[in-house]
Structure formats: C-alpha cells, structure tokens
Amino acid sequence: LKRWTLLEPPPDLSRDYDLVLLDEAQDLNPCTGHLVFAQNIPVVYVGDPHQHIYGFNGAKDGLYSNRADVELRLTRAFRFGPKVAWFANKVMALKGEDKQLNGARAFDLSRVHFVDAVGGEYCSGAKNPMMEAATPFIPTDSTPPCVLCRSNASVLNCALWIITSFRGVKDNRVHILGNPQKVSATLDSFLEVFKVFNRDYSRTKYRGYKTLDALKQHADATNQPDLRSMCAFVDTHKRNTGRVLDQIREHLVGDCDPHVAKVGSIHQSKGGEWDHVVVMPEVMSWLPGMFSVSGKREAVWLQPWVINPDWHEEVNLLYVAVTRAKLGLYLPKVYGELLDRRPQVSPPLGAHPSVGYSPRVCSVCAESALVAVDARELAGATGSSSSVTWASGP
DSSP states (O other), X not given: OHHHHTOSSOOOXXXXXXXXXXXXXXGBOHHHHHHHHTOSSOEEEOOOGXXXXXXXXXXXXXXXXXXXXXXXXXXXXXXXXXXXXXXXHHHHHTTTOOSOOEEOOTTOOOEEXXXXXXXXXXXXXXXXXXXXXXXXXXXXXXXOOEEEESSHHHHHHHHHHHHHHGGGOSSOOEEESSOHHHHHHHHHXXXXXXXHHTTXXXXXXXTTOOSHHHHHHHHHHTTOHHHHHHHHHHHHHGGGHHXXXXXXXXXXOOTTOTTSEEEEEHHHHTTOOXXXXXXXXXXXXXXXXXXXXXXXXXXXXXXXXXXXXXXXXXXXHHHHHXXXXXXXXXXXHHHHHHHHTSOOOOOOOSSSTTEEEEEXXXXXXXXXXXXXXXXXXXXXXXXXXXXXXXXXXX
C-alpha cells in the first residue's frame, strides 16, 4: 500500500470510483490517510472517536482530522440494552462527551455487575480475585465469558486461571483472541524473557542482558510497557514459567467452540461481541492512586470532572471493553465507585424515552441496585452518594 501511494503521479481513484467509503476512520494510519486525502471524489468517513485505541502505532483520528460537510451520528446500539449503555455513557463523560448512547437491544436482559474483588489488581494465574468474584454471577447455563485485559501478561495469567480453576474444574480449554500465529509468537516472546531469567544463553533475543533485573531496567529506560509486563510475568512464575507457557499452549483451542471461555487484550477484542464480558482491574491501572501501595482498593475522585486529554486513549480502551458485552458486564467495584461521583445526565430519548438507570438502594432487599427511574428525575440529578457494591437490581 505504501509503495502504491508513493507512485508518481499519485493514484487517482476517481478514474474507477465515484465515492470512497473509509471504515474505522478513528484509527487511520498515515499511509491510508495520505491516499484518501489526495482524492477529488466524495469521501464518507465511518468510525467512532471513542474507539480510537491505536495511537501507539501512529494511527490518527481521521474523524477529527477533517471537517465534514455533513455529520450523522449513530447513537443507537442494538448489541446491548440500556444498562450497559448507562455505564458506557459514564465512561464517555470522562472525556466531556455529552451525546448519549442508547442501548436498544430487543428483549433486553442485560446486567451490569460491580464485583468486590479484594486484591483484584493482583493476578498470578493461580489466584485471580476478579475472576473468582465475577464467575458466580455468570449463569452456568450460558456461554462462558470473554475476559478482557490491558496487557499480554494479564491475558496469559487469566488464561492459566481459566485452565486450572474456572468453575472449579481443571484442564479447561481456553481461546486467546487474535490470529493463532500471533498468539504463538507472543508465547515465544515470553519464553525468550524466561531464558534471560534462566540464564539460558541459547536465546536469540536479549543476548546482551545477563539478568532479568537488567532487562527490566532496559524496559523502564526505553519505555517498553510490553517488555516490562513480560518481565513481571516471568518474575511472578519464576522457574515455573516454561511449564506455565507449555500448559497454556496445550489447552488452546480455536474460536469455533462456544463452550470455551475466551481471554484477550482489548485491542484484539475490537469488533467482537460476547454474551458475558469480564473487564480486569488493570484496564484502569494507569489512573494515579487507583490502587494504593498496601493493596487496599482506593478510588480517586478526579477534579475537574473531565479527564486530561493525554489519557483519552486509555479511557477509550475501557469504553471499547464495556461495549463488547451483550448480556452481562462484570466490572471491579472500584470502577463503579469512581464513576458514581460523576455528574449524572439524562438518558437518550428514542427507543426507551422514559427509562434511565441510576444506582439506588433497593427498598426490598436493602442492597444497592440499578433500578429504572424516570428520565425527568435523572435530568436533574447530580450523582449518587452511594459507594457500596451494586448488582443489577431485584
């Protein structure tokens, strides 16, 4: 593609086409952008700026790079219902978005669960507080969940927990999102880091580092978060790392089996949808002070309400993860505590003109819940003071 765009004279699509339809325009690589912007025919940009998550690869948001003559918003999502949309709207509000997403799934039975996972920020594979807390809420007669993570290290730790402990069963199969060749290459990369720890000098990568600590320092100095997470994974499993990687390889299956739990990075989940989605706590670990040094969960009340633009892509990752769920969304309690302090806004009008969702205390069971309230009431709300765990209502 790059060689083609560099041809002289530049490619002229108007010779064969009347229109350019550019999908996923929120993550537009410079090469494609150069080609499209040079055309003299109408261009239709399709995308969601809140799903711009590939900036680290040099992608630009094409929706904001050009001024459109006509702008049309698709605000109704048929994948999920108003409860999932309620939380997605709170995530978008972190960036100052005031346009509301309308969850319009027919016969909606969706649920948003905030689970109290003590030590949820820690996941070693053998122990996974978030999955242990979330699994009981997932109906046993439903399809297994898809677990979404921020780093490849967390993906492998969650895969190991699924293999050894999901629903109290050992030797479970697991599917890791993404191209099988890329998944295998990722496991190979972790193995190369393990060779540094094991002082196996047959390694082809990282030959210049004699210890894992030296490799960690290199990862910190060069700002390589992926390498840093691989070092942390090896440091957690130590001499068992090779056996753990082999165990994961042996239990991998393709995506065709609906009875197998899935796990992957949020980037790999893009475009996918699953009945039940578990979002790991690390997805917002970038937020300063979210987790204290002692391990006690602490939510941070940000001032002002709108988050720094430098963090927008991280917020987008959470938004993408949340909007993969069709029926059940399972989040750490700290997410609810954080966003519960955000200003409430009225829900979108349309398919559900008089119903919104807000955290309230149930008058029947005295448990905090998401209950339907009148849209006019929500319009004047300023936020709930409740900070306890809430499920989806009685």
